[in-house]
Amino acid sequence: MIEVHQLTKAFEVNGRKFLAVDDVSFSVSAGTVYGLLGPNGAGKTTTMRMVLGLLRPDSGYSEVSGMRSDIDSDGVKRQVGFVTSAGGVYQWLTAREMLSFFGDIYGITVSQTRDQIEQLSHLLDFGHLLDQRCTTLSTGEKQRLNLARALMHDPPVMILDEPTLGLDVVGSQTIFSYIELLKSKGKAVILCTHRLEQAQRVCDQFGMLHRGSIVREGTLEQLQQQTGRRDLVEMFVDLIDQDKAAAPHRGAMR
Numbered sequence: 001m002i003e004v005h006q007l008t009k010a011f012e013v014n015g016r017k018f019l020a021v022d023d024v025s026f027s028v029s030a031g032t033v034y035g036l037l038g039p040n041g042a043g044k045t046t047t048m049r050m051v052l053g054l055l056r057p058d059s060g061y062s063e064v065s066g067m068r069s070d071i072d073s074d075g076v077k078r079q080v081g082f083v084t085s086a087g088g089v090y091q092w093l094t095a096r097e098m099l100s101f102f103g104d105i106y107g108i109t110v111s112q113t114r115d116q117i118e119q120l121s122h123l124l125d126f127g128h129l130l131d132q133r134c135t136t137l138s139t140g141e142k143q144r145l146n147l148a149r150a151l152m153h154d155p156p157v158m159i160l161d162e163p164t165l166g167l168d169v170v171g172s173q174t175i176f177s178y179i180e181l182l183k184s185k186g187k188a189v190i191l192c193t194h195r196l197e198q199a200q201r202v203c204d205q206f207g208m209l210h211r212g213s214i215v216r217e218g219t220l221e222q223l224q225q226q227t228g229r230r231d232l233v234e235m236f237v238d239l240i241d242q243d244k245a246a247a248p249h250r251g252a253m254r
Helices: 044-051 073-078 095-105 110-123 139-151 169-184 196-202 220-227 232-249
Strands: 002-013 016-028 033-037 059-064 080-084 157-161 188-193 205-210 213-218
Touching (some): 002 044, 016 044, 044 059, 095 110, 110 139, 188 196
Parallel strands (some): 033 188
16 A cells, blocks of 8 residues: 655746645555546656655655655665656566566565566566567567566555556557556556546546646546546546636746
């Protein structure tokens, strides 16, 4: 389980303070996929960087398996697997060598690493690629390898930051299947994305992030009842329209 408590972060832009994340709180239980949704610039990546302990918040903290990001950021990192569209591979290592390398980084034993490679390569269907150099792999094959890498230490929490960005239909389907695998293994999953149709397909709960704040939260049914709208796209269009209407009356940059 992961709990996020009142995370806040401001940056200075051209001498003016910009509030990138404003008092964000949410929790995700085991076996649940939480969609942290919003357009580019809403504060999603800044929030995730603070959750991971990569960026110090001005206030607030996150907690994973009893470890707080503001007290033990390294401990939090050991409890989290992180997948991003920008993830890369080591071109001159084989897939097996790369996964073994990350097993060593995560501090798991050689036998555990061997078992994890066997299991994950079967689940993600790349066993026949294990002894190929990464430079010879296709984009989709590299993607599956990176998905396996994030699970090598069997973390209780997974964060997926725009995982389908730049992927075709087949690549995106691999991500959807991966999310189902994570749920079946009892992981708490945060899917951070602006692709609302995809989020609606796989998430159990949603946090709608706008201008650094979570403005609505709940299941799809709860959000439909709150907004009177059928899907997430319509809900966000309403938010943007309201924002445009308020723009002439908005004061200093947040």
